[in-house]
Amino acid sequence: xxxxxxxxxxxxxxxxxxxxxxxxxxxxxxxxxxxxxxxxxxxxxxxxxxxxxxxxxxxxxxxxxxxxxxxxxxxxxxxxxxxxxxxxxxxxxxxxxxxxxxxxxxxxxxxxxxxxxxxxxxxxxxxxxxxxxxxxxxxxxxxxxxxxxxxxxxxxxxxxxxxxxxxxxxxxxxxxxxx
Numbered sequence: 114x115x116x117x118x119x120x121x122x123x124x125x126x127x128x129x130x131x132x133x134x135x136x137x138x139x140x141x142x143x144x145x146x147x148x149x150x151x152x153x154x155x156x157x158x159x160x161x162x163x164x165x166x167x168x169x170x171x172x173x174x175x176x177x178x179x180x181x182x183x184x185x186x187x188x189x190x191x192x193x194x195x196x197x198x199x200x201x202x203x204x205x206x207x208x209x210x211x212x213x214x215x216x217x218x219x220x221x222x223x224x225x226x227x228x229x230x231x232x233x234x235x236x237x238x239x240x241x242x243x244x245x246x247x248x249x250x251x252x253x254x255x256x257x258x259x260x261x262x263x264x265x266x267x268x269x270x271x272x273x274x275x276x277x278x279x280x281x282x283x284x285x286x287x288x289x290x291x292x
Contacts, residue, residue: 120212121157125164133161134170152183159192163209172196194227204229220284222259241278244269256287 117140126135137158141151152236175193176238179185184194190213194206213220224228229244252258263286270279 117154117193118157121154121161125161128165130162130165130170133158137174151181152178155181155183156189157188160249163196164193167194168199168200172200185212185216187213187221187224190218191221191223191227194224196213198227198230201230203228220251220256222251223255226227226259226262228261229269238273241266241270241275260270260286 117136120136124130124136137151137154140154140241155174155178159171159178161169162168162174173194173251175185175189175196178189190209194209195204197206197209210220210224210228213224227246230240230249248258248262248266251262263282267279267282268284269288271275
């Protein structure tokens, strides 16, 4: 396993995500303990793909982990949400949030922030309402407000033409949340 880990680290350092996927494929084709339980290898390959900006591949590896019966944790879910966000498929992440809550996982500020689109082409006219709702849901979970998530709410309000609300959020962020 250490040798495979070193191989994945080398792939990550050189941005060789294709080689990382090839290494994973080769390991899975062998009759070894690592091939039977490739959880760490899937994580390593997914990490290489993410570092290389190969979000679709990273997402596929995340789904493969779930399909193999590996219990997702908060970090794995957040990685998948990040991949979906980067692919402009943040709406697909809502089902992951629902799954996290049904599994009694504690979503993080990053979880909620990943569900707020960061680009105008990802949004519709009601996206500012969704952004505020997700932010308020994170507060209801007892989470500390996150600067990035607050910024996404402000951007969403502004992009949807609600600049007065965006300014109000900016002042609230500074005053109420001490950011």
